[in-house]
Amino acid sequence: MGRGFISRGFRGRRREPEGTSERVPPGQYLVDGFPVLSAGPTPRTPLSDWSFTIEGEVDGPQKWSWEEFQALPSERLTRDIHCVTKWSKLDTTWEGVSVDTLLEGVETAAGYVLAYSDGGYTTNLPLEEVTGGKAWIAHTYEGEPLAPEHGGPARLLVPHLYFWKSAKWVRGLRLMNGDEPGFWESLGYHNFGDPWREQRYWGD
């Protein structure tokens, strides 16, 4: 969009509350609710059929059942989240298993991951964006099991990137040597998705 354009008669109403403006990326506004966005029907996989897999460029794939996954050490974290459809939500509290925990003991030279989900959704990320304490497989939101419409039983949580990278209904990570665009990344949305650089669409 152009620079220097002023919208005649526009003053803006929803100035962000005192002390929060530096936490709201450009073009975003704060919401209290938790909007739901998805491209299709909500998958409902019974926990007895659920598993989580690390595969691809690894010595041997790793797989956890729901019970095994629940037995892994879980972390509690509070983060701000930013959706490409312009809403941001501050101080959301999650519990989940760090991707670092899942990758412990995994030998790989891969530089990228493709997260894949029930329902066929995928999203791609550089491996270094999901390691080093940056990403989790979250199963709990605000103290409650994650609701299906928000991605339950478990979703990827990568709060420093636009929220479409936090794949709902995630079932595994495929480690890859090369990058490969995921679902929205193939449909016009930015490959990396940094909200602070407003990387919403191709060309941003």
Added chain:
Amino acid sequence: MDVPVWRGHRAGQHMDIRLTAEDGYQAERSYSIASAPENDRVELVVERLDDGEVSPYLTDELRVGDGLELRGPVGGWFAWDAEEGGPLLLVAGGSGIAPLMAMVRHREAAGSDTPVRLLYSSRSYPEIIFRGELETLAAGDGTLEVVHTLTRSRPEGWSGYDRRIDAEMLREVAYQPEERPLAFVCGPTPLVETVATALVELGHDPARVKTERFGPTGG
């Protein structure tokens, strides 16, 4: 809107509008395009939200002749081209009609005979967006069926549906799963969740059910 250098859109896509105040403060929101790609002008549907920031400006302040900063078209998933065929099952709630109207208009403009059923939920009769145009289009076209449901109030003598869309209504109105319709569902989240879940339970292929949330929170 006249949009210079418009490179065209696909029916179902949306665009972003950015407003800038004199002190540099900006607000951005997305709105679905309701016009057909064949149309020279671009039409958006804006539902005015009392506590909103962008929609009251667009509905109350903006005048003919004003400029707007636009970005788009955006979104390649919730979109339909006439060559894709159907049948097409369109389910809308309120202003969620916008991208589906673009599909209905595109189908008409492209001369497509793909069968279409539109199930459209509105609060009341006067709140049915595009009511007259839909009536006219359906009257002249045996393969376009429009079914309304009114959830809050009905005019006297209303013989149509009078409740929120539910599985029973979809069973009656939607195509049979064996006909493999391509479904587009757009509206507030509860409607979209209900409809998408019910379609899958009725036996429709989840991969052929596309959804878009539409409402105050930017869907």
